[in-house]
Amino acid sequence: xxxxxxxxxxxxxxxxxxxxxxxxxxxxxxxxxxxxxxxxxxxxxxxxxxxxxxxxxxxxxxxxxxxxxxxxxxxxxxxxxxxxxxxxxxxxxxxxxxxxxxxxxxxxxxxxxxxxxxxxxxxxxxxxxxxxxxxxxxxxxxxxxxxxxxxxxxxxxxxxxxxxxxxxxxxxxxxxxxxxxxxxxxxxxxxxxxxxxxxxxxxxxxxxxxxxxxxxxxxxxxxxxxxxxxxxxxxxxxxxxxxxxxxxxxxxxxxxxxxxxxxxxxxxxxxxxxxxxxxxxxxxxxxxxxxxx
Amino acid sequence: xxxxxxxxxxxxxxxxxxxxxxxxxxxxxxxxxxxxxxxxxxxxxxxxxxxxxxxxxxxxxxxxxxxxxxxxxxxxxxxxxxxxxxxxxxxxxxxxxxxxxxxxxxxxxxxxxxxxxxxxxxxxxxxxxxxxxxxxxxxxxxxxxxxxxxxxxxxxxxxxxxxxxxxxxxxxxxxxxxxxxxxxxxxxxxxxxxxxxxxxxxxxxxxxxxxxxxxxxxxxxxxxxxxxxxxxxxxxxxxxxxxxxxxxxxxxxxxxxxxxxxxxxxxxxxxxxxxxxxxxxxxxxxxxxxxxxxxxxxxxxxxxxxxxxxxxxxxxxxxxxxxxxxxxxxxxxxxxxxxxxxxxxxxxxxxxxxxxxxxxxxxxxxxxxxxxxxxxxxxxxxxxxxxxxxxxxxxxxxxxxxxxxxxxxxxxxxxxxxxxxxxxxxxxxxxxxxxxxxxxxxxxxxxxxxx
Numbered sequence: 001x002x003x004x005x006x007x008x009x010x011x012x013x014x015x016x017x018x019x020x021x022x023x024x025x026x027x028x029x030x031x032x033x034x035x036x037x038x039x040x041x042x043x044x045x046x047x048x049x050x051x052x053x054x055x056x057x058x059x060x061x062x063x064x065x066x067x068x069x070x071x072x073x074x075x076x077x078x079x080x081x082x083x084x085x086x087x088x089x090x091x092x093x094x095x096x097x098x099x100x101x102x103x104x105x106x107x108x109x110x111x112x113x114x115x116x117x118x119x120x121x122x123x124x125x126x127x128x129x130x131x132x133x134x135x136x137x138x139x140x141x142x143x144x145x146x147x148x149x150x151x152x153x154x155x156x157x158x159x160x161x162x163x164x165x166x167x168x169x170x171x172x173x174x175x176x177x178x179x180x181x182x183x184x185x186x187x188x189x190x191x192x193x194x195x196x197x198x199x200x201x202x203x204x205x206x207x208x209x210x211x212x213x214x215x216x217x218x219x220x221x222x223x224x225x226x227x228x229x230x231x232x233x234x235x236x237x238x239x240x241x242x243x244x245x246x247x248x249x250x251x252x253x254x255x256x257x258x259x260x261x262x263x264x265x266x267x268x269x270x271x272x273x274x275x276x277x278x279x280x281x282x283x284x285x286x287x288x289x290x291x292x293x
Numbered sequence: 294x295x296x297x298x299x300x301x302x303x304x305x306x307x308x309x310x311x312x313x314x315x316x317x318x319x320x321x322x323x324x325x326x327x328x329x330x331x332x333x334x335x336x337x338x339x340x341x342x343x344x345x346x347x348x349x350x351x352x353x354x355x356x357x358x359x360x361x362x363x364x365x366x367x368x369x370x371x372x373x374x375x376x377x378x379x380x381x382x383x384x385x386x387x388x389x390x391x392x393x394x395x396x397x398x399x400x401x402x403x404x405x406x407x408x409x410x411x412x413x414x415x416x417x418x419x420x421x422x423x424x425x426x427x428x429x430x431x432x433x434x435x436x437x438x439x440x441x442x443x444x445x446x447x448x449x450x451x452x453x454x455x456x457x458x459x460x461x462x463x464x465x466x467x468x469x470x471x472x473x474x475x476x477x478x479x480x481x482x483x484x485x486x487x488x489x490x491x492x493x494x495x496x497x498x499x500x501x502x503x504x505x506x507x508x509x510x511x512x513x514x515x516x517x518x519x520x521x522x523x524x525x526x527x528x529x530x531x532x533x534x535x536x537x538x539x540x541x542x543x544x545x546x547x548x549x550x551x552x553x554x555x556x557x558x559x560x561x562x563x564x565x566x567x568x569x570x571x572x573x574x575x576x577x578x579x580x581x582x583x584x585x586x587x588x589x590x591x592x593x594x595x596x597x598x599x600x601x602x603x604x605x606x607x608x609x610x611x612x613x614x615x616x617x618x619x620x621x622x623x624x625x626x627x628x629x630x631x632x633x634x635x636x637x638x639x640x641x642x643x644x645x646x647x648x649x650x651x652x653x654x655x656x657x658x659x660x661x662x663x664x665x666x667x668x669x670x671x672x673x674x675x676x677x678x679x680x681x682x683x684x685x686x687x688x689x690x691x692x693x694x695x696x697x698x699x700x701x702x703x704x705x706x707x708x709x710x711x712x713x714x715x716x717x718x719x720x721x722x723x724x725x726x727x728x729x730x731x732x733x734x735x736x737x738x739x740x741x742x743x744x
Contacts, residue, residue, distance in 0.1 A: 057685075070686040247438045254437045262437055262446075269450055272512045276457055279505040280490060283464065286498045287491025 022240070030087050035087030040111040041121065043128070043219045045166050048183060049118030050216040052111050055164075065122055071099065077123050089116050121218075128218055134161060136225040138212045144233050145196035149212040151186050151223075162192025164214060168194050171209040179210075195247055202232025302740070309740050311729060316723045316730070317473055319568045329718070341706020344699040345420060352422045355699045361684055362677045362694035367421035369670040370704045373552070374711075375448070375524050376545070378667065380553025381407025381455050382517035386510040395581055397733060398573045398725045402564065403557050404459040405724070409472075411452045413510040413707045420703055425641035440526045453518045454513045460488075461506055465728040465741070468492035480722070494742030520547045528672065533606075534615035535676040544596040551589040552665035555658040558582050558744035560715065562655045564724055573725050576651060582648030586658070590640045597632065615679040624675050629666055635664020 039045050053065075057076075061239050067075035075081060081089075096102030103112065133154040140147055149166045152158040154283040157210065164186045166243055169176035180194035202208040213224040245255045348355045350688040358365045384403035388396040417439070419425050435442040467489040474485060493497060522542035529541035558579065607614050619628045639657045642648040648657065674694050684692060696704075718724065731741050 196545050249433065249436075249438065251436045258437055262443070266446065266450075268597040269512060269516060272508055273450070273453055273457070276461070276505045276509055280461075282501050283492065283498050286495055286501065287493050 024097070026092050026095070028091050029176050032091040033085050033088040035085075035090055035283070037086040037090075037113050037116060039110055039117060041117045043217075044163055045114045046118050046121055046128075047217040047219070048054050048111065049114035049116070051165070051167075051183070052107065052115050053118055054216060056107070057115070065119065073099070076119050082120070082123055086113070086116050089119070095252060129217060131217070133223045134164070134214055134220045134223050136166070136212055136214055136223045138159075138210070138225045138227050140210075140227055144227075146193050146228070147196060147210055148191055148193040148211065149186070149225070150186075150192045151214060151220075153191075160186070160188070161220070162186055162190060164190070164192075164220060165217060167209040167213045167215055168292070169213065170200060171211060176211065196229075196231055200232045201235050202230070204229050204235050204237075206232045206234045208232040238288075295609035305736060309736050311725055312731060312734070312736075313469060313473060316725050316727050317470070319724065320470075320477075320721070322568075322720070327716070331346050333712065333718060334709045337709035338706045338713065339725065341663050341703045341709070344702045344706075346698060348420070348427075348703075349446060355697060357695050357697050357700065359690050359691045359694075360687065361680065362633075362674055364421075364673050364677060365667065365694055366670065366696040366700045366704050367417055369666070370707055371417050371421070371674045372524055372673065373466055373666045373671040374410045374417065374707070375521055376552050376669070377518050377531045377547070377555075377556050377711075378407040378410040378414065378451070378455070379521055380557055381458065382513045383550050383553055384557060385458055386513045386517075390510055390514075394733060395452070395578065397729050398570075398586070399557060399561060399578065399582070400462065400729075401459070401722075401724055401726050402560050403553070404455065405715050405718050406556055406560060406711070407455045408459055408554075409711040409712050409718075411448065411455060412714065413710050415448065415452070416710070417707050420707075440523060440530050443523045444527060447516065447523050448522045451513075451516050453607065454509060454516055457505075458509050458513060459553050461502060461509065462726060462729065463722060464465035464488070464490055464492050464502065465494060465725060468494070468721050470722070470728055474515065484721075489510075498737075518546055519632070521549050527709045528676075532681065533705050534612035534679050535619075535672070537612075538600060538604075540596060540599055544593075544600055547589065547593040548665065550587065551593045552662060554582060554586045554589050555661035555665070558586065558654055559660040559662060562651055562658075564719065564738075565651070568660075568719070568724075570725060574731070575645065579654045580649045583643045583654055585629070586661075587640055590636055590643075590661075594636055596641060597636065611681045615676055618675050618679060624671060628671055631664045631668045631671060 021143075051271050054063075057065070060067060060071055060073040061067055061076055062069040062073075065076040066078075066273050079139075090112055092100070093107075093115070094102065096104075099276045107115075134151050135154050137150040137152070138147060139150070147168060149168070151161045151164045151166065152174045153161065162185075166184045167178065167185060168184065169178055170181040171177075181199055184192045184194060186192045196210070200208060207228060209226055211224060211226045213222070214220050215222050215224075243253075247255060247258075249255075344355075356365060356367075358722070381404045384396050385400045389400070419428060422428065431442065431445060435445070467485050471482070471485045471489050474482065522545065525541040525545035528536040530540055531537075561574050561578065561582075565571060601616070604612055605620065608616065618624050639661055642653070642657060647653070678692065678694060728741055
């Protein structure tokens with residue numbers, strides 16, 4: 001009897017949040033739940049998982065994955081979440097539900113597994129070895145516009161580090177634009193090269209700032225380096241447009257037709273009003289003359 | 294001059310004095326019920342004032358307006374009040390210029406409604422501001438390209454014209470008041486003296502007065518049309534589902550004439566009952582106002598058909614959420630009540646003469662006025678809740694708009710203010726034009742000016 005009561009209360013408790021949110025719950029089949037994570041928890045893969053997490057999950061689930069992003073969402077670090085099997089979580093990320101978009105097609109299967117690994121490590125970070133310091137050097141190709149990042153140890157020995165994921169960016173007016181592949185791993189010589197894309201607009205002279213970063217890695221601490229090249233197209237600002245008289249213009253840039261029309265109406269109507277107010281004085285004056293007589 | 298002629302003049306004089314005494318009777322009333330009524334209105338306004346002070350202190354958070362529905366009850370009230378104020382031009386100017394004589398006893402009623410509603414509208418727009426202390430910015434930094442600036446210009450212009458149109462026909466009546474209200478307090482007599490402008494009814498004065506009146510009646514029509522057209526442009530010039538319409542101007546103006554006529558019917562019924570003016574505001578007036586209301590309602594029905602039929606037929610993807618929300622969704626109950634009870638049923642009923650008697654007309658008009666208010670709400674709010682860009686990353690409460698108690702009380706206060714202005718006006722000035730009525734009854738000028 002006690003067991004049945006316990007069972008019923010557990011069922012009811014699990015039903016309450018669902019009843020409130022009025023969203024059909026995820027139906028994870030035993031087969032899906034039992035799927036085995038094909039990606040081992042390795043430092044390299046965790047970096048990939050972290051990159052994906054920052055790009056696609058942080059907005060809603062928050063940087064700490066506690067569900068406090070821009071909207072209130074499920075916490076990914078509490079026990080109810082963490083006690084699920086990898087297969088179960090994989091299914092949910094894949095299928096989506098309500099405000100959680102389905103990531104099937106957006107992320108590769110390996111990437112989803114990497115994110116799950118990352119979430120597992122998040123609640124147990126201290127298990128990882130401390131990260132190493134690195135230095136990043138950036139050089140550019142001369143004939144074709146390409147950027148090469150060289151990742152090496154921070155000391156004078158400059159030991160090259162292979163298999164480090166380097167992110168490349170171009171600085172824009174508000175933020176950074178990513179270039180290269182989603183993951184750019186250094187080779188055995190510690191170097192990785194990306195091609196500068198075409199038709200990038202720079203400043204008025206065509207200058208652009210290119211950034212290379214080691215970030216979100218578990219093995220290495222963050223490092224960055226930048227170069228300044230005249231590789232972009234010149235930015236052409238059409239100042240004449242701003243100085244035109246137009247509907248979108250500032251107060252002193254009203255279109256002439258609008259000024260004429262509006263002020264014409266104002267003068268016309270208020271002319272009549274002033275004439276009538278003047279007439280009131282005429283009436284008053286006429287009354288005074290009558291009294292004198 | 295023969296004895297007979299003299300006697301005739303004597304009789305006419307007596308008749309005229311009787312007429313004046315009757316039309317001035319509200320000014321001499323001293324009843325408790327009026328004081329209770331004024332007290333009640335002041336109580337409502339005091340509540341509104343309290344709520345407004347609270348709003349000033351704690352900000353617009355005391356309302357339910359948030360990022361998405363940033364316009365709510367206040368703006369609906371503003372549009373409603375502007376609509377009501379349009380009736381001044383309809384009854385006073387349009388009917389008068391068309392030489393329609395029966396509307397004379399209703400001119401002052403409609404004009405005072407217009408003035409009171411405009412004052413209220415100007416106040417409610419300030420209430421809607423989060424930072425009313427920055428109101429002066431619109432005059433210093435306002436751009437002529439912005440419809441908001443046009444609105445400010447045109448509302449104030451219309452207010453001045455309406456005040457003049459109320460005041461100028463009142464001048465001869467105030468001159469009469471100077472003669473008959475000798476027993477009133479000093480300030481009141483002084484006010485009459487100043488406002489009468491030394492009116493003697495001389496040929497010169499009459500000529501200037503009539504000329505001014507005619508000019509006013511002509512100029513008020515375009516201004517009245519533009520005030521509500523510009524109000525509609527505040528919406529129509531914004532790219533929003535339901536507002537993105539080319540017929541918003543005439544749609545608003547037609548609706549305004551309809552609700553204005555209904556407001557006049559309600560007010561004239563109350564005044565007729567309160568002051569026993571059955572002889573001046575007759576059953577025939579209700580009959581004719583009923584016909585006028587049917588006409589304005591039919592025009593409005595036609596615009597409604599255009600306004601909802603065409604977008605509903607196309608069901609453009611961006612607009613469909615809004616239209617379906619009105620027709621079958623969240624707002625469908627309110628929408629169909631407004632359309633059926635506040636427009637279609639009245640048109641049908643008022644087509645029959647028994648329903649154009651005073652009492653049924655009162656009931657119908659009250660329903661029309663309430664529906665008209667809700668209609669303004671339906672124009673403002675559901676649109677904002679269905680923007681073209683999907684609503685993302687907002688708290689759940691931002692997805693709905695339900696006016697708070699504070700907003701409702703302030704809105705009620707704005708309506709109470711109108712009732713207060715009209716009520717006090719009837720105790721200071723004759724609500725039915727005296728000299729115009731006398732002229733229409735055939736009393737000669739000498740009697741009107743010299744008795």
